[in-house]
Amino acid sequence: MSQATGRGRVVGDYLVGRQIGSGSFSVVWHARHRVHGTEVAMKEIATGRLNKKLQESLMSEIFILKRINHPHIIRLHDIIEVPGKLHLILEYCKGGDLSMYIQRHGCVPEETAKHFMKQLGIDVWKILSFAAAGLQVLRDNNLIHRDLKPQNLLLCTDDDNAALKIADFGFARSLQPRGLAETLCGSPLYMAPEIMQLQKYDAKADLWSVGAILFQLVTGKTPFTGSNQIQLLQNIVKATELHFPPDAKILSADCKDLCQKLLRRNPVERLTFEEFFNHPFLSQTQPDQVFR
Template sequence: MAQATGRGRVVGDYLVGGQIGSGSFSVVWHARHRVHGTQVAIKEIVMGRLNKKLQESLMSEVSILKRINHPNIIRLHDIIEMPGKIHLVLEYCKGGDLSMYITRNGSVHEATAKHFMQQLAAGLKVLRDNNLIHRDLKPQVQFILFG
């Protein structure tokens, strides 16, 4: 359950911090586990903004993330459902996505680009091995490129 405390908002066992991203249907928050201090990203999705087809796609994505475990694919730690909202507790990528890396560093050296492409290929291979495809690859996609 989400609630406000004197120190901020709480979702499940997590203290929610600042916003780290947003999309058409969700907002992503930085958070920490109240006991362990583990950093996570919480993707908050308002279900009322999703039509039936998008809700089915979301549930399919959640199902996939539950069963895939690979260092180059973002990890789903928990799902917290509330009336009208679902919170996906995801692995926190402190380095951000590839787009942020390029913005911070400008040009990317060939060796670094090769390393990133090898990580991307490894993640895509796991998806392919599970008869899955990713139809929306872009620099903002959160394959774990930097730990």
């Protein structure tokens, strides 16, 4: 139930505070539990404005978040429904998102980028390798996020050692092993070219996004640009190699090599998840050491 009090609006057991984000059909509020004082992020969705496809995306996100309990995946605490609105009560990350972090800090040292990549990459690998039903190892199913970008990566704190949380699973879907998806979705600057070209694609599409995020972290710029999506795709297609900014000379050979191998236009030539983890830039920590 949503109601107004002398101290502000209340939704269920939560006192709603300031707005901390917004989307086309949702607003995200900072809120506190009235009894425990726990800080949360309240995603308020105007369900009446959603078409059938967006309703399916919302149901997909809820389905996934209900089944994931992992330190680097945003936690869904509760769902509160009122007429015309659905409220997702989510874990609050006071460090903001990775996009805000890049805006504040510009390009980051390789060690910081490596710290974020290990968290992002290992968790994407974990989710994509197994179905996320209570993290049981069900090799029959995979999950593809399809919208990995700095805005969907939240930070618990605003420092170089912040824990990273993957958020916004509205575009995620199950993908059978060796299965291929063909829906156009995601954010163009981080979207794999096979998606933009309306080709069938698999989980490697997420690895392109990981490569674009890594490139932006260490250079402060996205790997490819364009005034619109068509020009962006043309720039990707005509590029014979990945060009780093002039001031990227300080980057290690391993860092550049990983960017180049993640941002291969042909997904067949792109790194696999296993190769990603065994790459020298990240190989100090293996997935098995993190998930025990």
